[in-house]
Amino acid sequence: MDVKLELVYSTPKGTTVDFTSDMMRAEKALLIIEDLEKTKRLKHITIIDRYDSTWTIKDLMKHIEGIQTEPHNITVYFDGGYDIQTKKSGIGCAIYYEQNGKTYRLRKNTLIEELESNNEAEYAAFHLALQELELMGVHHLTVTFVGDSQVVINQMNEEWPVYEEELSKWADRLEQKMEQLGIQPEYKLVPRKRNREADQLASQALNHIDITSVMELPN
Template sequence: MKFKIKWDYYNKNKTETNFISEWIKDDVLLEIAEDLEKTGRVKNMSFEDETGISWTKKEVKKVLQRLEQEPDEFLLYFDASYNKETDETGIGVVLYYKQGAQQYRERWNERVEGLKSNNEAEYCALHYAVKRLGEFPIAGKKVIIKGDSQGLLMQLRGEWPCYEENLNRWLDRIERLVKKLNFHPVYEPINRNDNKEADKLARQALKQVMIESKQKLGDEE
């Protein structure tokens, strides 16, 4: 998680002004804050996280202690592979996250029947991915969600309309689930070449090659 430090500064003539830092990673946040305090010219220091919540120094220390134990810095990729001859869909999801000082990657896929289009398959894939996110302590945290379904992600950002009733129902399901899990999604469309991991998992699911894995990054698979 990243934070901004906000503080009031006063000089020897008691002239005051205020400052806001750039985003600072949690592992160096307190070190920087304490360096600022050592100047002896800082008042009213506070901390703002990526979701807009403000914390005192005492409160942010407790947040940082909790973050050392919980997964954080979530990055999720999703994709779908649709067979129009059989109405079968393969779903692929890749989740990266940090826990303490260690980075992890989890991969899942799923096979679904009865969807009616490639577009619907993409919406179903994201709904499945968000459901899997519910297995993690994500309440109040930011999750970056990437996929090559630009229309879907732009609709979730509120920047594009959706005119198909069936797809609107999927949007409603996704948004209800996000609200229930109480996390802060950041939707980022990407091109297909940047989504190869999730695409491969989706294609494997269509071939009934099912994957469910967790890997500590830096270890061999």
């Protein structure tokens, strides 16, 4: 979860000043609050999340402690491929997350026959990842989505308009699902070589190689 801090700070001679921070991860915010409290010059602080809800320090600490047993610190890699000759699409996602002090990787792919373009396949891969996040019980967290599709990343972060009707339907579908789950998305566009794992999963799906796996990774 991301929050911002609004605080009143006092100098040793009693001059006060108001500060408002940028959005940051809740864990980082607590570290900053702890450091500021050591100065004994912090007069007041308000913690505000993306939905303009306010939190006490105690409640935020409880929230962070609670999510340690649930998937968190999540990064999703997604990719889709479309075969013009067979009219089939392979889609795949790799989800990296932490839970109970350990790091895991979930991989999933599938073959789809009803799509009509590579861009649709990319959107479908994003949707597959959201379905997996829902099955994992992910909710009310910031999730980083990484892909090599300029169309999907730039349309989802609203840098590019969505003119195609089918892609608009996909974008609406994704936004509705993320709102339902309380997911705060962050988008990252990368070159294809840095999205190799998801690309391979999509290619394997086109070759009728089904993959569903969860693996603990070394820390």
